[in-house]
Amino acid sequence: MGHHHTHDHSSDVKNIKAAFFLNLLFTIVEIIGGLYVNSMAILSDAVHDLGDSLSLGFSWYFQKLSKKGRDKTFSYGYKRFSVLGAIINSIVLVAGSLLILAETVPRLWQPVQPNAQGMLLLSILGIIINGAAVLKMKKGVSINEKVVSLHLLEDVLGWVAVLIGSIVMMFYDVPILDPLLSLLIAGFILYNVVKNLKASFKIILQANPQELNQEAIKEKVLTVPKVKSVHDLHSWTMDGNYHIMSIHIVLEKGITMGEQMEVKSKVREVMGQQAIDHVTIEVDCVEEPCELEDC
Numbered sequence: 001m002g003h004h005h006t007h008d009h010s011s012d013v014k015n016i017k018a019a020f021f022l023n024l025l026f027t028i029v030e031i032i033g034g035l036y037v038n039s040m041a042i043l044s045d046a047v048h049d050l051g052d053s054l055s056l057g058f059s060w061y062f063q064k065l066s067k068k069g070r071d072k073t074f075s076y077g078y079k080r081f082s083v084l085g086a087i088i089n090s091i092v093l094v095a096g097s098l099l100i101l102a103e104t105v106p107r108l109w110q111p112v113q114p115n116a117q118g119m120l121l122l123s124i125l126g127i128i129i130n131g132a133a134v135l136k137m138k139k140g141v142s143i144n145e146k147v148v149s150l151h152l153l154e155d156v157l158g159w160v161a162v163l164i165g166s167i168v169m170m171f172y173d174v175p176i177l178d179p180l181l182s183l184l185i186a187g188f189i190l191y192n193v194v195k196n197l198k199a200s201f202k203i204i205l206q207a208n209p210q211e212l213n214q215e216a217i218k219e220k221v222l223t224v225p226k227v228k229s230v231h232d233l234h235s236w237t238m239d240g241n242y243h244i245m246s247i248h249i250v251l252e253k254g255i256t257m258g259e260q261m262e263v264k265s266k267v268r269e270v271m272g273q274q275a276i277d278h279v280t281i282e283v284d285c286v287e288e289p290c291e292l293e294d295c
Helices: 012-037 040-065 081-109 116-137 143-171 177-204 214-222 257-272
Strands: 227-237 243-251 278-285
Touching (some): 012 116, 040 081, 081 143, 116 143
Parallel strands (some): 243 278
16 A cells, blocks of 8 residues: 655644634624614624534534544544535535525515615625635635635625625615625525535545546556556545545566565556555456456
């Protein structure tokens, strides 16, 4: 078995932790501000942000858990808990976006004029706090971090819409602008959430990682001297970043144990160039039948 390339994700737990506390802090500010300006729209968003805080808390917990090494229960370690956090977070985002749509659509026919001045102040605060969190998450590479970043981007876009809407409504009587902007943002978020959910489920269902070309890998392995053929090649990913592969290689007849070790070493070198972290190589001799040869 080989471990060929590693990813430095030491900051991911800290990033999600920071996002959680920033989101929770602003939710409290939002509830107080919504009550102060008597805005149902802001209070509704505060409830949505409270749900965000809950899902971010789950993401933080699962990302931290994903750092645990292998044990008797999980022989590959806990990396996939990061994906579980992403799925939970995505489901919360979908539910929140659908609730916003359900609240917004009726307002297209019966728009409500909010307190524009209060909205303006809260929107500026919302952009600053949530924008800081987005910048914190910007370099995240795990799918969990990407979904958390999407959560925060949703909030930033929401407050940008509130800012634009509040400025316009301070000068013009166009209350329908608020629900129109909300619909655009909800549609954008749902599109991206579905894309992330699809990627998460592919990981759970052990699909071949998109960046690994199995046919190209087979061709490269066949260039190794004394390798006659390759079969039963399987690849999957633990969390979207840590890739695993198993492969059967058939060697020439009469090869010595020392030559076998040399061939396996060269095959591992090939794998090391293909973003594969964990490789299992099974060696078959040319005269040795393998029931998995057609797999």
